[in-house]
Amino acid sequence: MPDGTALLDRELVERVRAYDPRADADTISRAYAFAAKAHVGQTRDNGEPYFTHPVEVANILTGFRVDSNSIVTALLHDVVEDTPVTLADVEKAFGRDVARLVDGVTKLTRLELQSDRSKQAENFRKLVLAMSEDIRVLLVKLADRLHNMRTLRFVRDEKRRRRIAAETLEIYAPLAERIGMDQVKTELENLAFRELQPDAYASILARVAFLRGEGADVIDRVTEDLRRMMEEHGIRAEVTGREKSPYSIWLKMHRRNVAFEQLSDIMAFRVVVETVDDCYRALGVVHSAFRVVPGRFKDYISTPKPNGYRSLHTGVILPGAQKIEIQIRTREMHEVAEYGVAAHWSYKEAGPKPAEAPRQYRWLRSLLEILEQASGPEEFLEHTKLEMFRDQVFCFTPKGDLITLPRGATPVDFAYAVHSEVGDTCVGAKINGRIMPLRTELANGDQVEIVTARGHTPNPAWERFVVTGKARARIRRFIHAQQRAQNIELGRSMLVKAFRQEGVEGGERVLESVLKAFKQASIEDLYVAVGSGTIGPREVVFAAYPELRPTARAPSMLPMARGKPKPPAPAREAPAAQVPISGLVAGMAVHFAGCCHPLPGDRIVGIITTGKGVTIHTADCQTLESFAATPERFLDVSWDLDPTAQQKHVGRITVLTANQPGALSTLTTIIAKREGNIVNLKIVNRTPEFFEMLIDLEVRDLGHLGDIIAALRASPQISTVERARA
Incomplete structure (x- = not known):
C-alpha cells in the first residue's frame, strides 16, 4: 500500500476510534486496501480517483458515529457494482453482516441508474425493505447521497443533475428527517435547492448576507444575553445562534405566501441544559424576559416526534420587533437531534431490530404496512410521500395512548393508525366524548374513540377525505379487490354468452389456450380484462376459433352490450373539408357518434346509414352491438390526420x-x-x-x-x- 494511502487509512481509523475505542481497526484497514485495489484506474466526473468517493462516504459516517461494519460497508459499497469483485468475495473477506449491508446498498445503486419514474418508485420500495432489515443500510445510503450531492456540480448532464436533486428533495431529505438526522436533512435540502432553483438560492443568500451586514452583532448579542440570563438563574447552559438555511427560508416564504422582507424569524438559538427540569426552568426565564409569539410554543419533550426528537420550541419578540426562535433541550436530546438513530447504537448493543423497536421505528412499520397494501411501487411511493411530508397532530386513545397523525387527518386515519382491522370495521367516532362525522379533521390533543361493527367493510367514499398513506392504501386495496370480483363475474358471463352465440365450446381448457395471445397470467385475469372492457369477448372467441373471425369489412371487435342495447346517440357532422378519415367514398357525408365521441388515436369503425352517410364510432362502442346482425353496413376506416393542421x-x-x-x-x-x-x-x-x-x-x-x-x-x-x- 502506498505511503499516502496508508496515512489516509490511519486517519480514518483514528476518527472511528475517537468515538469508539472498541472499533475493529484491522478490518477497517483491510477494507480500505481491498476497495483501493478494486477501484484502481477508475475516475469520477471531476477527474479524481474514484476511490475518493467511498473514503468520503466513510468519513461522513464517522460524523454519525456508527459502528465498524458500517464504515467497512461505506468503503466497499461500490465494489460489487463497479468492479469485478463479487458479493461472495466480500462475504469471504469480511463476513456475512458486511456482505448483507453491501448487497442492500448495491441493489439500490443499480436501480438509481434508471431515470424512469416507476424505477424510482421501485428503488424506494426496496430501500424501505432493506432498512426494515437493518437501518444501517439507510445510514450508508444517506452518506453516499450526501457526498454525491456535494459533488453534483461536476455531473455534465443537466437533466441527470436535476433528477438526482429532485429525488434527494423528495425522498432522501425526508428520510434523513425521519431518522432524526437534522443536519443531514438540512444540507441535502440546500444542495438540492441550489441545483433546482439556482436564482432563488442566490437571491436568498444575498439577502441574508445583507441583513447580516446590517445587524452583524444581533446573533452575538442575543447569544450573550441568553447565556447571562441562564447564569443569573443558576442554570448551566450552552447557548448558540445561527441563521436558518436558505431552503427553510424559501419554504416558509411559500407556505406563508410572503416576501423575504416580511420574514422576521430567520434566526434561531439553541439552549442546551443538563436536565429536563432545567429545560422548563429555562423556558420560564425566556418567557419572563421576552414577549411570546402566540401559537409558536411546541413541547416535543412531553410529546416527542416520531423520529425520537425531543426539545422545547418557542418564538419570542426582541426589542425592536425582531422575532427569533429558541430551542431548549438537554445534552442527551441534543445527541439524538444531531445523530438521530445512530445515537441509540441499537444495532451495536444487540438491541431490538428496527422493525421491533417501540417508538423510534414506528414510522418504519407504518411504511411496511403501506407496502403490503399498495398495488404497485408507484402507488407505494405516492402514499409514503403523503406519510412523510405533512405537519403533525397528536391525538389520544381513550386509554391515553398517543397516536401521531398528519395534519388534516380524520377519525378514519386514526382508526387505521390504531390497527388495520379497526379501520376496516369503523362505523363511527367519538371525539372528546361527542359523536362526530368521520370526515372531521382532528386537532392537537383530541381524544378519539372509534366505534366498530363486526363484518363492516371500508367505504370507498373514505378515500376522498383520508390523508394518511396507510388508510388510503388499505381502502384502495379493498376497492380494487371489490372491482376485481365484479369484473370476474361480468367477464365470465360475457364470455359464456359470446361462446354460446357462436355455438362453440368455451370451457377452461379453451380459455387457457388463448391466455398467451392476450398476455394474461390466468383465466381470472382474462375475465377481469373482459369485464373491464380491455378485451372484447368476441376477440377471445376468435382467438380460440380463428375460422369464426368475420370478413375484413366487419369490425375487429364487437363487445357485447351490458344489458339492453342503447339506441345510437345523436351524432355530430364533420365538415367535408376537414374529415380526417381514410377508407370513405368521395363525397360521402360523415358524422362522429355522440355515444362514444371518437378521437384521433381511438380504433374506429364506420357505420353506413341510409340517407345519412357514415357515422364514425370507436371500435369498442357498445352501440355497435345493435348493428351486429348487418355486418354489410360496417366500413373499415382509419384516421388520416394532417400533422400540420390544428384540428379540434x-x-x-x-x-x-x-x-x-x-x-x-x-x-x-x-x-x-x-x-x-x-x-x-x-x-x-x-x-x-x-x-x-x-x-x-x-x-x-x-x-x-x-x-x-x-x-x-x-x-x-x-x-x-x-x-x-x-
Whole structure:
C-alpha cells in the first residue's frame, strides 16, 4: 500500500476510534486496501480517483458515529457494482453482516441508474425493505447521497443533475428527517435547492448576507444575553445562534405566501441544559424576559416526534420587533437531534431490530404496512410521500395512548393508525366524548374513540377525505379487490354468452389456450380484462376459433352490450373539408357518434346509414352491438390526420368533484392550462358533498384528452375523472 494511502487509512481509523475505542481497526484497514485495489484506474466526473468517493462516504459516517461494519460497508459499497469483485468475495473477506449491508446498498445503486419514474418508485420500495432489515443500510445510503450531492456540480448532464436533486428533495431529505438526522436533512435540502432553483438560492443568500451586514452583532448579542440570563438563574447552559438555511427560508416564504422582507424569524438559538427540569426552568426565564409569539410554543419533550426528537420550541419578540426562535433541550436530546438513530447504537448493543423497536421505528412499520397494501411501487411511493411530508397532530386513545397523525387527518386515519382491522370495521367516532362525522379533521390533543361493527367493510367514499398513506392504501386495496370480483363475474358471463352465440365450446381448457395471445397470467385475469372492457369477448372467441373471425369489412371487435342495447346517440357532422378519415367514398357525408365521441388515436369503425352517410364510432362502442346482425353496413376506416393542421375534436368526460367553493374554478383552470376548451357542461347529479358533471371538451386527440384527465385526477378537489362512453 502506498505511503499516502496508508496515512489516509490511519486517519480514518483514528476518527472511528475517537468515538469508539472498541472499533475493529484491522478490518477497517483491510477494507480500505481491498476497495483501493478494486477501484484502481477508475475516475469520477471531476477527474479524481474514484476511490475518493467511498473514503468520503466513510468519513461522513464517522460524523454519525456508527459502528465498524458500517464504515467497512461505506468503503466497499461500490465494489460489487463497479468492479469485478463479487458479493461472495466480500462475504469471504469480511463476513456475512458486511456482505448483507453491501448487497442492500448495491441493489439500490443499480436501480438509481434508471431515470424512469416507476424505477424510482421501485428503488424506494426496496430501500424501505432493506432498512426494515437493518437501518444501517439507510445510514450508508444517506452518506453516499450526501457526498454525491456535494459533488453534483461536476455531473455534465443537466437533466441527470436535476433528477438526482429532485429525488434527494423528495425522498432522501425526508428520510434523513425521519431518522432524526437534522443536519443531514438540512444540507441535502440546500444542495438540492441550489441545483433546482439556482436564482432563488442566490437571491436568498444575498439577502441574508445583507441583513447580516446590517445587524452583524444581533446573533452575538442575543447569544450573550441568553447565556447571562441562564447564569443569573443558576442554570448551566450552552447557548448558540445561527441563521436558518436558505431552503427553510424559501419554504416558509411559500407556505406563508410572503416576501423575504416580511420574514422576521430567520434566526434561531439553541439552549442546551443538563436536565429536563432545567429545560422548563429555562423556558420560564425566556418567557419572563421576552414577549411570546402566540401559537409558536411546541413541547416535543412531553410529546416527542416520531423520529425520537425531543426539545422545547418557542418564538419570542426582541426589542425592536425582531422575532427569533429558541430551542431548549438537554445534552442527551441534543445527541439524538444531531445523530438521530445512530445515537441509540441499537444495532451495536444487540438491541431490538428496527422493525421491533417501540417508538423510534414506528414510522418504519407504518411504511411496511403501506407496502403490503399498495398495488404497485408507484402507488407505494405516492402514499409514503403523503406519510412523510405533512405537519403533525397528536391525538389520544381513550386509554391515553398517543397516536401521531398528519395534519388534516380524520377519525378514519386514526382508526387505521390504531390497527388495520379497526379501520376496516369503523362505523363511527367519538371525539372528546361527542359523536362526530368521520370526515372531521382532528386537532392537537383530541381524544378519539372509534366505534366498530363486526363484518363492516371500508367505504370507498373514505378515500376522498383520508390523508394518511396507510388508510388510503388499505381502502384502495379493498376497492380494487371489490372491482376485481365484479369484473370476474361480468367477464365470465360475457364470455359464456359470446361462446354460446357462436355455438362453440368455451370451457377452461379453451380459455387457457388463448391466455398467451392476450398476455394474461390466468383465466381470472382474462375475465377481469373482459369485464373491464380491455378485451372484447368476441376477440377471445376468435382467438380460440380463428375460422369464426368475420370478413375484413366487419369490425375487429364487437363487445357485447351490458344489458339492453342503447339506441345510437345523436351524432355530430364533420365538415367535408376537414374529415380526417381514410377508407370513405368521395363525397360521402360523415358524422362522429355522440355515444362514444371518437378521437384521433381511438380504433374506429364506420357505420353506413341510409340517407345519412357514415357515422364514425370507436371500435369498442357498445352501440355497435345493435348493428351486429348487418355486418354489410360496417366500413373499415382509419384516421388520416394532417400533422400540420390544428384540428379540434370533441371528447366527453364525466367528473365527480367536491361540492365546495372554488372546485369548479379549479376544474376549468386545469383544463384551460392544458389547452382544452369546454364546449358543453352539464351537472347530472348533485348532493351536499359532491356533484357529477358531463363535460364536452375540444381536444387535439386521445393523448391530449388523456393529459387533461391525468391533470384533473391530480387535484385534491376532484374525486374521479373518466372518459364518458354514453
